[in-house]
Amino acid sequence: MFCPFCNKKDSRVLESRLTGENSVRRRRECEACAKRFTTYERLEVMQVLVVKRSGSREPYTREKLMAGVRRACAKTMVTAEQIDDLVDSVENELAMLGKKEVPASLLGELSLGRLKELDEVAYVRFASVYRQFRSIEDFVSELNTLKDTQTLLENAEATVTSVTTDG
Numbered sequence: 436m437f438c439p440f441c442n443k444k445d446s447r448v449l450e451s452r453l454t455g456e457n458s459v460r461r462r463r464e465c466e467a468c469a470k471r472f473t474t475y476e477r478l479e480v481m482q483v484l485v486v487k488r489s490g491s492r493e494p495y496t497r498e499k500l501m502a503g504v505r506r507a508c509a510k511t512m513v514t515a516e517q518i519d520d521l522v523d524s525v526e527n528e529l530a531m532l533g534k535k536e537v538p539a540s541l542l543g544e545l546s547l548g549r550l551k552e553l554d555e556v557a558y559v560r561f562a563s564v565y566r567q568f569r570s571i572e573d574f575v576s577e578l579n580t581l582k583d584t585q586t587l588l589e590n591a592e593a594t595v596t597s598v599t600t601d602g
């Protein structure tokens with residue numbers, strides 16, 4: 436999203452609000468000049484169908500993805516704004532793919548890639564849900580790639596049961 440004042444590309448989303456069925460109003464702040472502006476975006480991504488493991492399809496909803504990410508980020512240092520940005524970024528990538536249907540696992544992987552940069556505990560929680568059908572060895576090797584494995588394991592064990600998905 437280009438800043439209308441200085442034309443730089445990077446802006447921070449201050450607030451997002453659905454204004455209709457297919458559009459969202461966003462208050463943004465330019466990271467270069469710090470001026471604020473409002474954008475109205477049509478959400479092409481809202482028309483994407485998500486193909487679940489069972490093969491059934493359902494329309495993509497931002498709220499559902501947001502809820503999963505929020506649960507994974509509970510009691511971490513991740514802010515509501517970062518979660519909003521994360522979901523924005525996943526939606527942008529989906530929109531760029533330009534597909535009518537995407538597997539639920541793709542949504543999971545796109546979110547995971549971003550969570551990994553934000554918070555390792557949230558990442559592990561989310562991974563344990565989206566990769567639940569893989570082996571325990573995979574899960575452990577994933578953990579081993581992260582710092583403070585023991586702490587992460589304790590945190591993940593303590594919270595993983597509260598994370599649910601029907602993806």
Ligand SMILES: [Zn+2]
Pocket residue numbers: 438439440441442443465466467468469470
């Ligand atoms: Zn600017």
